[in-house]
Amino acid sequence: MDLKKIGLCWLAALVTIPSQAKDMPLNLSQGVTDISGQVYDLHMTIFYICCIIGFIVFGAMFYSIVRHRKSRGVKPANFHESTKVEILWTAIPFMILIGMAIPATKTLIAMENSDDAELTIQVTGSQWKWHYKYFEHDLEFYSVLATPKKQIENKLAKGENYLLEVDRPLVIPTNTKVRFLMTSDDVIHSWWVPEFAVKKDANPGFINEAWTNVPKPGIYRGQCAELCGKDHGFMPVVVIAKEQAEFDAWLAEQVAKQQAREAEEQRLLAMQLSEQELMDLGKRTYDQFCSACHQPNGQGLPGMFPALAGSEMVTQDRQGHIDIVLHGKAGTAMAGYGKQLSLKELAAVVTYERNAWGNNTGELIQAADVQARKNAAD
Amino acid sequence: MSSNQQVAQPNHGKLAGRLVLVVVAMFGFGFALVPLYDVFCEITGLNGKTNDEAVQVVAIEADLQRQVRVQFMTRNAKGVSWPFESQLSTIQVNPGVMTQVEFIVENPTNKAVVAQAIPSVSPGLGAQYLRKLECFCFNQQPLQPGERKVMPMQFYIAPDMPKEIGTLTLAYTLYDITEHDNNSSAEVAMAK
Amino acid sequence: MSSVTDQTLDHDSHDHHHAPKGLMRWLLTTNHKDIGTLYLIFAFTMFLVGGAMAMVIRAELFQPGLQLVEPNFFNQMTTVHGLIMVFGAVMPAFTGLANWMIPMMIGAPDMALPRMNNWSFWILPFAFAILLASLFMEGGGPAFGWTFYAPLSTTYSNDSTALFVFAVHIMGISSIMGAINVIVTIVNLRAPGMTWMKLPLFVWTWLITAFLLIAVMPVLAGVVTMVLTDKYFGTSFFDAAGGGDPVMFQHIFWFFGHPEVYIMILPSFGIVSAIIPAFARKPLFGYASMVYATASIAGLSFIVWAHHMFTTGMPLFGELFFMYCTMLIAVPTGVKVFNWVATMWRGAMTFEVPMLFALAFVILFTIGGFSGLMLAITPVDFQYHDTYFVVAHFHYVLVSGAIFSIYAAAYYWLPKWTGYMFDEFLAKAHFWCSLISVNILFFPMHFLGLAGMPRRIPDYALQFADVNQIVSIGGFAFGLSQLIFLAVIVKAARGGEKAEAKPWEGAEGLEWTVPSPAPYHTFETPPVIK
Structure with missing residues (x-):
């Protein structure tokens, strides 16, 4: 029984995983925004530093396990302290941490600056849907999971965007600083779009804010991240980013539609x-x-x-x-x-x-x- | 078992007693965290809490060079059907200049109710620079059946607010506390 | 496993003709070894119960779609699984080890407060009976996660919350009594000559753990009390309508919760610090720095709580403060790992089962530490938070960390408890099966989290399907592997090769100076330590 076996089995287990999961990325997404790119870089930096430390520590450990074993007839040494070494391995990690903290602080400061936003959207979570309201525009709507119940109950084949599709996605303009004001009607929810590196809790009675600036048109999907009761797993977030002109047209159309709908309702009252x-x-x-x-x-x-x-x-x-x-x-x-x-x-x-x-x-x-x-x- | 009692020394009780005191103190500390948290929020602007009592009026110098955008957001809590709106959705103000805005609430039901507006400011850091001299959120608001109320809110932005903050959002969530507050609403009814 | 202590009783029964027999003996016992055994059996039972719930969770997550359970029941499973594993398995297991070993390690005849010791154990089964019974209530048991965030646990929960609060109170009282007992024992009952800096590290780490317990368990009691009064007595601690704040719940909870995390790992450090020197045949490297590192980890644990709540919306400087403090914890933790590696360095190692578990602990705990360091970085935490990356992180430190160290301890001291050597083949099978399956179970969870799978969801998007399947297979394998441990214990309790007083060549400490199995009463005359 030796540790080579652990290594082998473990490696085997790890190697088989990536090959089976073709569709799923195995790393954090780089996202589409400047901030999400910075976050990704930070993630990779810290990951590599951890890998290097791990390589040194585990390397020393495995070397010791192989070389310093009783079955090789070694006599144990008797040292049990060394002030010099101990100071060294307190100080070096400390330096490394400072090295990590500097870029982290920079990114954090950039993330927290939500000033000069051109568009404000009020995001309200409730059990189990999102509500979006465009500040200073006459437009608000709910965004609800669009996946049919039958797919969830395995009675129908599951679609491509199973559980990540909604009836009315949030639409935002590209290359515009958009500010989100989060709040909730009932319990705590958390609005998360991984591609934007935006995750913020929606607290009942309070507002929280986050922002993004999406350079690329596209459809971005996320989910509620904070346990919010029974259907926590069934309240996705879908954001569509459109070019400014396209967005303006969309907005005008939606506002007109909303007004028409209200007028139609009044007309149909009788x-x-x-x-x-x-x-x-x-x-x-x-x-x-x-x-x-x-x-x-x-x-x-x-x-x-x-x-x-x-x-x-x-x-x-x-x-x-x-x-x-x-x-x-x-x-x-x-x-x-x-x-x-x-x-x-x-x-x-x-x-x-x-x-x-x-x-x-x-x-x-x-x-x-x-x-x-x-x-x-x- | 008997031998256990023989070795048990009286000083065990003393030490254990002290530890129990620590436990009791920490239980109290858990509750002390509630007011401590409020103080903490006030200092740091955590969660965008604003002053819940009128600030003292002091002479301040207006900063006419700078403009701050203040957005007002009104929300109804669940189960609250009373229209509650801000007359303005956005206003540009100079720090240090007193500004009054008005909010309107209406009770369309045929019951007397008590409303309480809970304010929240974002970004949280800006909360402590938004100084309110008068606000309907300081008090519970009794509303008679059919009553429409125009509620003023007076504030100024402290000129020492960090330059990075160019937009402040002030949100009010209106709660129905009629049931929470039967006593005081009864008093209100009597006073009327 | 009752025969374990029957053995020890027989061995020494001539002293105890008056001791009650059968069930009454266990109900009324004030003997630290009996109580330690009770704690350990209870912890393992709860481990299996909580594990069964984990199997339900993994079975539901085996495929996308809802197959086996309703979302509401799924949430009850995640909640009660967490509560049972934290308060029912890991903590009582450590208390059991403390009961058995601390008096023997410091040369004391028993715990200082034996009757309280009896109480602190016997209220535990009631707490968990209440918690488990709540699952059968109308509307089910608690379904708001073991962290019971308000207002999900107040306004929006069902009436099982009252039972939940009551159960948590009892668990808390039990832990506090256990902690007081440990402190009084260590402070007052050390044998002559057992100075502070001669204490075995297991005793040191437990002493510090006990102080953490009495500092934070009352805060937990406070916060569950607030949940109870908010729900039933009209207070508004966490309700914005009445001037409260739901985010405050998280602050108070994590003020308890973060030290709690260290409560579940510090004794592990002590165990590993006993086992590695024993099998490397070399004294522990940097004993003093181990003590200081443990104390500073405990101290830091009080000022890092908000790193669990970066997404709640905190001012920038708050985020920076908690990020820096959290990163600092890596320093003393790193010192510990380096010390263990230095202890192995140029030793003469053998790889008996306790050593295997201890080595696996060092590696896997360190991996959990790395992901912890990654989580400390606030901007990236916004991406990791509440995903499977976090689930992977805390299971690495709690399962392949705390639980593996408990297994290491159990194998290390089992000969002392039963008087027999365990079946080495079975034990090694248990180790290898656990080691492989635990990694198949938890390592891919990192990938799920990075790819964006939130935690606590009963159903997921299709891209997560393959990895979830692997994870579930690992989960079932890990669950089954733990039954091997049951077989080892039962076999070792029944008999086998007689164990010597010191069955491990390089083991050090007073516990190895008494015969195996340890007599019912040990060190009635304190030993003298030179």
Whole structure:
């Protein structure tokens, strides 16, 4: 039994790993921004320094293991201290550390300077989606995981960007300093895009900031990095960087669309949807936005998320029901969907909840009813 | 077992007692960290906490050469449906110049409520240079049914704010503390 | 394993006709060796329970998609796995070793406060019974990570939190009682002539660990109490609505948490510092600097806590301060590694199982130290933070660090405990299987983290699939390998080749002057140390 064996087995294990993982980079990404490049360089510098130290220390150790073994008939020496050596190997690492600290400090100072940003975006995390608001532009939207549930449940083949795709990505201009203000509606989340080397916690009640300046158009993907409850693994971040002109066009289009949508909603207020329409749309909306917690069968998760089937609020308190769907409930995981869903969808989902799973109230909620509650609050 | 008792010496109790005192002290220290943390935040601007009481008005020299951009952000906490907005979203100010801005909150419900705005400043380092003389966030704000309130906020930027800070964002999150605060809202109701 | 101490009891039972038999004996025992045994058995049991949870985690992560468990249950597994391994496996194992070995190493007849010793052990099973029972509550057990960040653990948790808080309180009280006992024993009960600078390093490192424990476990008790009152009694320590701050939770938690990390590694340093000289047949190099290095690591541990929270948003100078302090820890830690290598240098080494584990410790712990140094660099930490890189780092220092050192200690002192030599073939099989599988398990996690896989997720993007599969295979292999250890222990407890008083040629220390197995009572008359 000797240590050569360890070495061999271990090496074998390590060598097999890279060959099997063709798709995955084995190192930190260099990213696309100046800062992420600096971070990568820093990472490699420290890594090489560690390798050199490791080579010396483990080298001495293995040399000793091979040469200074009893089976070779050596007599043990008896030295057990040397002030000179001990001072030396305290001082040298100290010097090396100072050498590491200097570039690290420089990069850190560069990272923390978020001044002169041309665009500010408010990033709000909530269980389990991101909300983006363009400061000084009339545009805000939610960004939700787009991977179908069936892929997660292994009923459908998984797509290329499995779990890293959203319905509405954040769009930013290239070659522009963009500042992100992070906050949260409920628990702590962390907004992370590896290619930008930006990771910042979103703390409820407080704001935090980070910035980036992306030189290259492209699609950049990241994830929430701080455990935020059940679906922490299912709230990706997708950022699309566009050339300034393209971005401006996009922004104008989105603002116009958002206004058109709002106008359309107002126009459709008088419209009465049939029960069938409401229930169909309601089920689709429910499955997409509500079923993660309240479960597809409306039973909730006992002790965590309340059941809707047979719930007193759902079967009786009509106003309360609409209010809670619109605004959420403080001190619970229930988020407000007033900003995320259209009036039609809100009406449909409330109708669905009031009539599915044996909650046969027979009530139909129309967009105007929701609007009335919204007005009460607007 | 009997032999254990024989060797047990009285000074064990004394030392153990002292260690228990250390334990009790450290338990207290854990709670003492709460006020210590606030002090720490105030000094360093950690988490962008601002002064929660009005600062003393002192004569300061305005720095008219320099302009600082101040952004205002308003947010509603979960479950809060009252419209809450800043009249201005951005303002350019000279350090040392007193500025007043206004925030508007409305209670559209038919219940009396109590609101509390929690401020946060970014970058955190700038927080201590944003000096507020008057702010609705210093107090809880009782809102009668249907009441619309214009709330002033008076501040100046300390001229000694580091040059690197050119933009300050002041965010307010509005919380519903009606239930937290039944007593004081009852008092308010009585006072009315 | 009960036969272990049955053996020692038989050996010495003529002194103890009055001692209760059977279960009552174990319930009422105040003997440090009995209690040490209880702690060790308990720790290994918890290690297997926590390990079973790790198997659930690795099984779910074997493939992308959700196959076996719901995300909520997955989070409960990661949470309880962490809590059990930290408070149920590593810490009690060290306390068990301290109970067995410290009195024998300093020539004391027993621990100074034997009845408290009994209590500090017997409340532990209740703490973990409560914690495990909470998994069966409606809505499941704690699912907010072992770090229980507010407000996930306050406003957004279910009612198992109350049980969690209660369990953590009991664990804390147990640790504090154990620590007080260790300090009083070492300060008051050293044999005549056992001066401070003659103490074996295991005793020194444990003394310093015990001081860390009494300094920070009460802070943990404080912070869980705040979680409890925030959740149930309307306080707002961590709730912005009431003027609190969720980031403050992290500051207080990590003020406990970072010293806690060293609580789990300092005794390892002591163990390795006993074993390497024994098998290199050469005195430990730089004994005094080892003591000073341990003390300075402990001291530094109080001013580095915020390096766990660089992404929470800290002012620049705060980030710089915590980065520099954290980097400084590399200096005393480096001194220790250099000293171990210098101890081997020009020795006459043999490679019995305790030495194998100690050597693996030195290498793998150092690898964990390197990744720790990388994590200390704030700008790069923004990339590593909360990814599998961190998971790889702390498992290198805790599994191939702390746990390997505990195995080294167990093999080193097993002949003293049972009176028999263990089965060397099985033990070596345990070592090699563990060594290979632990690296297949944790080394690729570095790559996952660098490639961008966040920790604590039950499902992942497709590019992480291959490496996760390798990691899971390593995990299952490592889990199975630990059963070999169970076989070694059971076999050694039943019998085998009789062990001499000093079964290892180069071993030094008072514990080897008493017969193997160690009699029920040792050093009733203190030995005199020249």
